Amino acid sequence: MACSVxxxxxxxxxxxxxDGSVELRGISSIAQASPGDxxxxxxxxxxxxxxxxxxxxxxxxxxxxxxxSLKPVLMCEQPRLAFARAAQLLRAKPERKAAIHPSAWVDPxxxxxxxxxxxxxxxxxxxxxxxxxxWIGAGGVIGAHAILGQDCELYPQVTxxxxxxxxxxxxxxxxxxxxxxxxxxVRDRASGHYEKFPQVGRLEIDDDVEIGANSTIDRGAxxxxxxxxxxxIDNLVHVGHNVQIGEDVVIAAQTGVSGSAxxxxxxxxxGQVGIADHVRIxxxxxxxxxxxxxxxxxxxxxxxxxxxxxxxxxxxxLKELALLARLAKKR
Numbered sequence: 001m002a003c004s005v006x007x008x009x010x011x012x013x014x015x016x017x018x019d020g021s022v023e024l025r026g027i028s029s030i031a032q033a034s035p036g037d038x039x040x041x042x043x044x045x046x047x048x049x050x051x052x053x054x055x056x057x058x059x060x061x062x063x064x065x066x067x068x069s070l071k072p073v074l075m076c077e078q079p080r081l082a083f084a085r086a087a088q089l090l091r092a093k094p095e096r097k098a099a100i101h102p103s104a105w106v107d108p109x110x111x112x113x114x115x116x117x118x119x120x121x122x123x124x125x126x127x128x129x130x131x132x133x134x135w136i137g138a139g140g141v142i143g144a145h146a147i148l149g150q151d152c153e154l155y156p157q158v159t160x161x162x163x164x165x166x167x168x169x170x171x172x173x174x175x176x177x178x179x180x181x182x183x184x185x186v187r188d189r190a191s192g193h194y195e196k197f198p199q200v201g202r203l204e205i206d207d208d209v210e211i212g213a214n215s216t217i218d219r220g221a222x223x224x225x226x227x228x229x230x231x232x233i234d235n236l237v238h239v240g241h242n243v244q245i246g247e248d249v250v251i252a253a254q255t256g257v258s259g260s261a262x263x264x265x266x267x268x269x270x271g272q273v274g275i276a277d278h279v280r281i282x283x284x285x286x287x288x289x290x291x292x293x294x295x296x297x298x299x300x301x302x303x304x305x306x307x308x309x310x311x312x313x314x315x316x317x318l319k320e321l322a323l324l325a326r327l328a329k330k331r
Contacts, residue, residue, distance in 0.1 A: 001092045005057045005072045011089050012082040018072030022056050027087045040083035059083050096135055167207035175214040179203040182218040182241025
C-alpha cells in the first residue's frame with residue numbers, strides 16, 4: 001500500500017519534520033532499504049546512517065537534528081512501537097476471497113459470519129460458530145460447538161477441539177492444537193497401573209491472542225484453561241490443563257507450563273523455561289531463558305528478572321556463579 005508520510009505521521013501520532021507529501025510504499029531495515037521504504041532508529045547515534053540510506057523517511061526518537069534532514073523524519077517517544085504500527089498501514093494483508101472451498105466439509109448446523117474464508121480440505125463440525133471475516137487455512141479441523149470470533153486467522157493444519165472458544169482477532173499458526181486433553185492420570189497403588197483422570201473442562205482464549213506454530217494448549221480437566229487478552233505465545237510452547245494466563249503475557253519458544261499454574265498480567269517468559277504445577281508467577285515478573293520453577297513456588301517482583309533452577313533473582317544467581325568460580329579457582 002502507498003500513502004504519504006503525513007498520513008503515516010498522523011496515524012502513529014508522530015511529529016513530522018520535512019516534506020509530508022513524500023510517498024511511502026513499504027518498510028525495511030536501514031541496510032536493505034529501497035526508495036519508498038520507511039525505516040526506524042531507536043538511538044540517536046544511528047540517525048545519520050538512516051538519513052543517508054536509500055529509505056524515503058525515518059522514524060526516530062525525540063532527538064535534536066544537528067542540521068536539516070535530507071528526508072522526512074517522524075519523531076515520537078517509542079520509535080519501535082511506532083514503526084510496528086506504521087507497518088500495519090503500509091503492509092497490505094493478503095487478499096482472501098470470502099468463500100467456502102468445494103473440498104471443505106462444513107456441517108449444515110455450523111454458522112459462518114459474513115466474509116468468512118474456508119480453504120481446501122477444512123472440516124467444520126456441528127454447532128460451530130465462526131465470526132465475520134475469519135479465515136480457516138487448508139486442512140484445519142474445527143471441533144463440534146467450538147466458537148471463533150471475528151477476524152480470526154487460523155493457518156493451515158490448525159486443530160481446534162470441541163467446545164473451544166476463541167475471541168476476536170486471534171491468530172493461530174500452522175500445526176497448533178487447541179483444547180486437547182490434559183496430561184492427567186491417577187495411579188492405582190495396588191496394581192501400579194495408571195488410569196486417565198477426566199478431561200472434560202474448557203479452553204477459552206480472549207481477544208488479540210497470537211499462538212505460534214506447533215504449540216499445544218490443553219483444555220481444563222474439570223474447569224477452564226484460559227489465555228488472557230493480548231497474550232503472545234511463541235512456537236513449540238505447551239500449556240497444560242487448568243492453567244490461567246493473564247493479559248499481555250509473552251512466552252518464548254519451547255517453554256512448558258504445567259497444570260494449574262497461574263501466570264499473571266504482563267509476565268515475560270524466556271525460551272525453554274519449565275514451570276511446574278500449581279506455580280504462581282505474579283504480575284510483571286521476568287523469567288530468563290531455561291529457568292526452572294518448582295511446584296507451588298510463587299515468583300513475585302514486577303520488573304525483576306529471575307534465572308536459574310530453581311529460579312531466583314538474577315543478582316543472587318550471578319553472585320552464586322561468581323562464588324563458585326572463586327572456589328574452583330582456589331581449589
